[in-house]
Amino acid sequence: MPTSDNIARHDAPEGGASTDKTGIIVNVAVPVPLRRHFAYRVPDGYDISSLEPGMRVLVSFGRRRLTGWITAVDVPPPYDAIVIKPIDQILDDQPVLPPDIISLVQWCASYYHHPPGEAFSTAVPATLRKPQPIPVAVKKRLVCTETGQQTDIGALRKAPKQQGLLSSLRVAPNGLEKAEVAASYSNAISTGLINRGFASWTEIPEMIIPFDPATLSVQHEHMTLSGEQAAAIEAASKPGTHLLFGVTGSGKTEVYLKLIEHVLRQGQQALVLVPEIGLTPQTIERFRRRFSLPVVTMHSGMTDNERFANWQKARDGSAAIIIGTRSSIFIPLKNPGILIVDEEHDGSYKQNDGLRYSARDLAVLRGQRSGVPVVLGSATPSAESFHNATNERYQLLRLTTRPGSIQLPEQRIVDLTQHPAEGGLASPTVTLMRRHLDAGNQVLVFQNRRGFSPVLMCLSCNWRAQCNQCDAQLTLHRREHRLRCHHCGSQLPEPTRCPSCNEQQLIPLGLGTERIEQHLTTRFPNHPIIRVDRDTTRRKSAFAELRAQITEGTPAILVGTQLLAKGHHFPGVTLVVIVDLDAGFYSADFKATERTAQLLTQVGGRAGREEREGTVMIQTHFPNEAMFSKLIDHGYERFLTDLFAERAAFALPPYRFIAAARAESRQPETALGFLKRSTQGINIPDVDILGPLPANMEKREGYYRAQVLFTSHQRMQLHEALTRFMHQSDELSRSGVRLSLDVDPTDNI
Template structure:
């Protein structure tokens, strides 16, 4: 598997007398190799188990590494082998199952094992915190310590601290230090002198509840029951299910009842949710339903809370683990069920560093843990539908909305040659007016923040380009700025044209800010509430906004995809989609899939109560076959059509991709590196007789310059996975050696979900 380069059992250079203990460590480094150290002084071989953390010197720094194996030889000359500084664990923090998952991940994504382990571990463990649950550090007087110790004669503060400690026979908890006016530095000095020591004590663990339900369950309808029954029959072993249920069909209720059964069986459930679903609504549903210990692992919890949750899950003290992407790496003592909600969501794929897909890894994990896994969505990814078609997943369908609400109706509104007023056509304005007059709410969807996507000089044609990217800067009216949404560059909005100095600068096109402003003028009697990343940076603002919506008075909600998922707006009966065309003519082959998912998810917010909902889509491509299929026959008909297109084009899920990206400060550098990479790959394909792999490129990235760097990419397209992975393994080790790679920043993305 992964190991340091070169022959592993080369003759040793070190002296042959004392048998060495060589530790092979994975370090948080991008290099795909392990690093050899000697054991720390005083640590015996018997104490060392794979998975333990050690602090080691690395260049001028210190790093925390993870022990992969213990050996008695190294290729590193004995004189150069350094001892590790400290062993941090008495037992490996990661249980073997998770450790295995990390090994698998590193190999599959061709990522350094050390870096993979860093992504998988909570931040505090990476920094060396103790990996034991809910412990408190207690400061104790050491045996034989005396206030008359001569070393304290000139250290009144240490003496004072020692006196305070001496008054507490059970030790002083770390938390209480400041209350007792104990100074941390003095204590550390006392510790160095051996006058005090630290004891780490564990708090008593909480009782396990006996009645799991805090709230009665809804009686399931026949489709829900059939789905729940199928998964229940798969309990206790690996089995993958795809729960394809239209929006509002009660998928969450199915999850909740399956989780209850998992808890009753004495097992733990892991639930992954997309980042965008983090709203309090989702979490509150779980918390209201169960008397259970729920561990939350998402971006809003701090490092300490995350570590506590992680440890509680590992030690079996948490019953339900809910989190976003990285929660996939949470160890469980008694795994019973894995649920991936909104499995199609792009936030499950990490787009930097370790580019893993949490849904795909969850399947690997479920198989390793031998537990069932349930993927749920109203708009399943084409990958998952393909897996359902070929029998890898059992397909469970919910075709009706639960609780009697109807599915919304779709209308395509052709806006060719119609004037658009801040993005709103005349018929759309009328539909909004009618809905408000009927006392109902309107949701306006526009997936573009800011006031206008660009600023144009009407006299000379100057456009507000970003100085660092091949992109336009967006006009933001409130802050009176131009902002680049790709690199974050911000400038004050100019009064006159930077090129011709004349004054006729016009914002072109419409973003949410502009539509909001216009809607406010058109409908002055109704509140207009905007939800996007600019408006909702504050948590309370968002909560307030949802409270207003829940009150049910007529209003207009306008927003980006933040509005699309997971919310329940019972009084919204009209969904106005201002622009669907971007998804129909993009260069990215997944754009139409994403657009369809977004439209269906946004549409799913409408008419969730008694009044039926209507969805109006403004488009210049009203007769586009994919859009017609989607709006007239629904998502699954669309998906079949899209899958057929992918099959004939030889694209995923009918092919496997890997993308080598490179970027550099000078033009041509990235391509130069990729050209060499391409030749290397061709040589390896030849040498190893690997077939069915095409190398496409190198080509400049669709947005060639971004944040001041020139970017290019090389795409590998393979008809089968095995040869592709055989190539990648050998290729990357050689790429690491290429001198041209030093001047560029490069990365490999296995199963990329976007090609930018």
Template sequence: MSVLRLAISCPLRSLFDYLPPAGLTAEALDGLQPGVRVRVDFGRRQLQGWLIEIAAESAVPATSLRAAQAVVDDAPLLSPWVLQLCRWAADYYQHPLGEVLEAAFPPGLRQAQSHQPPGQPGWRLSQRGKGLPGGALQRSPRQAEALALLQDVDELATSTLRANGISAGILRQLEQKGLAERCLLAPGHALTTPQPGLALNAEQAQALQGILAHYGQFHCSLLEGITGSGKTEVYLQLIAHCLAKGQQALVLIPEIGLTPQTLARFTERFGSGIAVLHSGLNDTERYAAWEAARTGAASIVVGTRSAIFSSLLRPGLIIVDEEHDGSFKQQDGFRYSARDLAVKRGQLEGATVVLGSATPALETLHNALQGRYGHHRLTRRAGAGELPALRAIDVRRKALQGGLSEALRNAIESTLHTGQQVLLFLNRRGYAPALQCHDCGWIAQCTACDTRMTV
């Protein structure tokens, strides 16, 4: 008797045994691989499960076993290494394996839908738009710019238009005017020719060569560099080396807000072949980006923490920028640290891992100082940039006006006289919004203004 042992997307921390679907031939059963999706009846619901193994027997009596409804996939959609990473994460973070596996899929594949490789969302000119003269839309310069981009080529990906500053609202306005229309671009492997990189200073070159010395095998390095020291340029040249080897690079960034500037810089250097994965995309865009990463159509994958579970056809490099940032930790549901999973994934796939930060997390710095990670430091700014001068002022026993010392007031005054700006960072004002007497209701107020005093 053959038994399908499945992980099911439910909050129970166990695997579930099912009989093979009715009508499944012995040949098809032998060809099933771990990771394929299976549709099953679970209680009164129909859920999605993932095949973990085919067992010869079950601890549950055969008469009590249900038969699975259908095998959804012909082959696993997750790479063997991502499947192994999910199993490791479920054990390490003590979370149900089925929910961990569900996190590795885009929303469009979480309800046992059949896998139909999507095209990349894009835009093209309509017949009316193709006949429009180049000087049209003078009153709408952004629409005119979008129209000019679309006139240069037959079709453009939505992500490429976004990288050029064309928002979705501008494209919708062109669509309403009948000048542009949505389309799906056929996926294909992007053969990009990177633009030459910038000249590196001695510290950047040393860091680059130190990381590349271990390329082609698992090795984790901490790139510790002050703000403006050129860490991104080191990333870009590492990615260029990865692409030259015919491999893919995965770049994790902490916030969705950093995506446009990161994408613009990568597009400028590498052109097309870049997939973006984050929760701000709609389901179609996420599905397309996930598929481009899985099939190798995207040479570079840029995303937030959830992108760590995206399958790569030819993994070679994993970069975690601002690795100390708390945004890499999932705080609800399946709780995990994307930075730590990046290191584990690099170990499983034999990929090079780079953790970059100006203020490394203590555990990362400890691993670097203990020799577990490579440690490369960038102590000065790239190019002609200089660090700002810092001065600490002891204000004890000195008169303050509104909390400002005389030296600070003079510095502000002299800066304003030169026509420059001043930025003041204020620390926390207090622990309570007001000081109030519980007996009479008196509230402490400032003697110079109407603001309530804080404790």
């Protein structure tokens, strides 16, 4: 961390200081862990009129040289100026970020109490963090050489394909793209021309121009819109935030596609956010098949160069539709027309480290600022979004039925106290599975825990395999003969004897997807068992291969976690078996019940999505749990109504705003002591401070964790308390302590 001297040489809140009071000063967001901008002097002789916010600069900060972002130009020198350093290098000749994205990032830094320079680093592709000019996008093209233009083309009559390619190159001033050549000619043909000196590969700067709406063609699907769909499309095409509450399989995606078609015809762009788990080739292909205009994606599986190329296409307007995960909310759009957040309830929209932002909430803010429609879609809306809709902050749009004659699946409860499970499955469940398989259908078995078993225990001395770095037990992965921690990633070989008593009495307890797969292989030897979880999809193409196997439609049993069960359309699945969701009823996390209800509804919605009737079997030790009757008998909306009553009684969101400050240290008492000193003396009306207390999982990755909660009915008072807290924590020595602040946390409260 920079020393106090480093900081003083730059600035107090507004930046650095200067001995030259006539110099032009700019504010720069520098990627350091300090919640402020820094002032730098523009180099002598530089044309100040060409300097704008959103341009990158290379600056000296202490002993380092860092890439920063200009956020304000021609500002007064700070009052406590000592020396203002000059900018070392101006990296761009025009702004890289438009004003709306600069404003959005600065809002994030303020609302989430995060260093602005680090917020900018989070919001841009890795390519822009490097201290170098923006690389020019190029395309590799095969061009005709001067020799090729002058040669007698008849000399190639014995090589007709080379002759044909050369003829095409002669009339193409910019040559042919690599893909165009490959579509008609083999490598040997182009190599033959190159070897003769008639052609050569060259890189030509790619012209990025906005897409032309006049070239739009739409491949409509053969379906008739329901009255609810038509009404939703009409309403959601207007500015504002719209919550599209549609049961599973009700046609929410078709509503999205119609809305996107509307904005594309006006020459506007569409940004579609999807959970990481939902960005599948199937999703992307549906958009590309529907629209002839360019569709680009943004996700963590892409290289830095791929991400930056698509980022540029979105910013410059050549991409019509951008489909991306959480961080895509920061992508600049040349002409935004609509923002869509699919599965808006999904927890992956919340960043859980660094800048802890909510992409869903930023989409709402961005839509309000740009005056374009925002559509939040879900079969199981978050409590916060539904509360906003019922209080008319959002417009509530409903899709209550599936298209045509397709019915919602029947839901049945299997009481595990009356029907003990073997290998995770009760006898009524197995009987129904056989019936569906014999009818030529597929069965999906859902268990949201990968591995063989979550516990390895010694019957002789009660030893359990425990992670040394976390307050967690190691999960047995029997196929690999490894014990793995699913929190920190540490692993050990599977022991053959108890490390404590040396007896050979080790047994696995509990069920993971691998163990269920093993049991099903024995129980159903004549049917393929397809397991889909993080362990079976590590290879880049593994998921696509498994999905292709599933969509063949052969009777099979699919076993998996959320990776399989959420956001996919498997027409052959008519039975969904939910092995065990009981743990969600009794978690210390106040959102656990909501997430369990969402998961149960979403997973069950995979059954019977086409003309075949579907069934959901829910296995539980608590058949009288109130949540089941609410969901099964009355639906998800009734569940939310009762949930709101509980949240209001206990002053929990959405009836009270919350922020969590968390500290980590190598010593158990250090984090608690730091938080206690940081909160001392903070007394803001209507702000309650709870803690500090150890976190639910006190030790993780070798660090002891503690947290303190701030709650209030008013955001303004809450943020006043957080500002005081962060200021007091800055005044303390943070030696050996890692501090984070999570505004509007979604878990582990």
